[in-house]
Amino acid sequence: MKNQELAKIFNDMARFLEAEGVAFKPYAYERAALSLEALNKDVAEIYRDGGTKALLQIPGVGKAIADHIEEYLKTGKIKHYEDYKKKFPLKLDELVKVEGMGVKKAKILYQKLGIKDLKDLEKAAKGHKIAPLFGFGEKTEKNILQGLEFLKRDKGRFLLGQILPTARIIEQRLKGLKEVEQISIAGSVRRRKETIGDVDILVVSKKPAEVMDFFVKMDGVEKIWGKGGTKASIRMKEGFDIDLRVVPKKSYGSALQYFTGNKEHNIITRKIAIEKGLKLSEYGIFRGKKIIVGKTEEEVYKAIGLPYIEPELRENEGEIEAALNNQLPKIVGYKDIKGDLHCHTSFEAKSHGRNSMEEMAKAAMNMGYEYIGISDHTKFLRIESGLDEKQLLKQHEAIKKINDKFKNQSINFKVLHGCESNILDDGSIDIKDKVLEKLDYVIAGVHSNMKMEKKEMTQRIIRAMQNPNVDIISHPTGRLIGRRDEYQMDFDKILEVARKTGTILEINSSPDRLDLRDLYIRRAKNQGVKMIIDTDSHQKEQMGQIEYGIAQARRGWAEKEDIINTNSVEKLLEYFH
C-alpha cells in the first residue's frame, strides 16, 4: 500500500522537476515510481527487514530516493516533496491528464491566470481567457475544452490495475484476524470491471465490532465515512473508498451474490425467484418467512434454477438467458495461458525494455508458461529503440542460442522470435518482408497518426492484416482508458478481414489499455476471429498483469478455443504457419 502512495509522490516529483525544466531527474523519479508500482512486496516490509540497503536493491532506487522512502516511512512526509508542493500549489497530476496539456503549459497558466486545478482551467477556457495568452491560441483553448469533456466522462473511477493489488492486501490483512471466518472481495472489483468506483469487501464474523475496529484503524486509511454495527466505509490515501460489510454465515452466499451485482443482474435473479414463489435478498432465499438457502452462491443460483454464473459475466448482457438455456460459455480460465507473446526486452537498447531476453524468459517460466515470444519494437519507433532488419536478424541468432542453451540444460521451454512492427499510414509495415518471413510470428500495431479518418484508418489496418507475414494486431483499437478514445474505424470490417486472413487480434492486458475491450472480444468471438492475451511487458514484473487481460477475455465471454496462446507451442507455430 505504501508502494502506491510513494509511487504517486515520485510521479508528482517528476512533474515538478519537469515544470522547472530540470533534465533527466524526472525520468529517474518516474522509473522509481514505476518500479514501486510493479513490486509485489510491501516496501515498508522491505525496509523493515533490510533497511535502506534493501531499498537500494529496487531497480531505479538510488541513495536519494531510498532516503526519501525512509523519510516517508518514518515520518509520513518527505520534506523535498512538501517544499515543491508549496512552490507549485497546483494539481499538476490532474491538469496533465487533459490531452495536450503538459507541465509547461500548466505552469504558464498558473503564473498568468492562477489556474490550480481542472475547475479553474475550465472556467478560464470557457471565459476565453486562454486563447489571448502568448504561445496559446484559439485551437489550444478548444482542445483544452475537448480534453476536459473527455475526462469528465470517467470521473471518479480508478483503473482495476490500480485498485486490485491494494484490495487484495486488505483482504489478506482481514483474513489474518481470528475473528474473520470467511471473506471475499465483491462488487465491480470481483466482476473485474476495467474501471472501479469503490471497493466492496464482505466478511463473515461473529464479532463484527472487532473486525470493523481493525478495518477503520488500518494503515493507509485517510478518512472514515461511517461505522455502524455491520457496515463501515473508509477513504484510502490513494483516493478510493472501501465499504466493509459483516454478514452472518448463513447469508454469506446470498450477500456475496447481492453485493457482487451488477444491479441489473440482481434485479433479474430476484424476478426469477419471485416467479418460483421465492424471495431472494442479501439475507438468503426465502419461502415465506423461512430461509431455504444462503450459505453459498452456488446454492443460491441453484435454488432459482440456474447454474453458477461466473462474476465476470454478471452484467445482464445475456448471461441469464444463456444460463436458463444451459448455454453459458466455458470461459477461459486464469491458468489456461501457456505463454506471453508480446514482451519487450533491452536487446540492442538501453532504455526500452528493462530486462534482457533471458531474464524475460525466466520470468515466463516462473509464471508457469511453456514459451515466451520476444517482440521488440521496430525501426519506425526510434524513440523506443526500434530494431531494424539487421538487428532483428542478429536477435534471431541470439534467440537460437538461448534455445540451444535451454535444450542443453534439459529445460523444456521455448523462446519464440517475433517483433512489434509498425503499421505505417498506408498500411505497409516498416520492416522488409524477407526479414519478417524469418521470424516465428509478427505483431503489427498502429503507433502513429492515430487521428486518421475512419475510412482511411480501416483501410490502413486491413492492408496490414492482408500482409501474409502479419499474424497479430496489437492493441487493435488504440484506446487508453479515460485518456484517449479508440481510433475511428469500422470494426465489423476489420473482423471480417481478420477472419478471412486468419489474423489474430490482441487482448492487451496493460491495465490502462485492456484493448480489445469486453464487448469487442465478444463480437470477435462471434465472428470466429481468434484472439491472443498478451501483457506488452516492458519489464519482467509486468508479466503478472496477464490476469487483467484474462479477466477482460472472460468478460467478453471468450473460451479457451478462442484464445490461441492457450495452445502448446507446436500448435501455435502451426497456426502462424
Place this chain on the structure above:
DNA sequence: GCCGTTTTCGGCCCGACTGTTTTCAGTCG
C-alpha cells in the same frame, strides 16, 4: 537522480506532430 563488463563520471530516447510561430516550444509515444 540513477547507473555501470567502454563504469564512480558522464551519459541519460528522440523524431513527429501540433499549434504557435517566423524558426520554435511543448507534447506525445
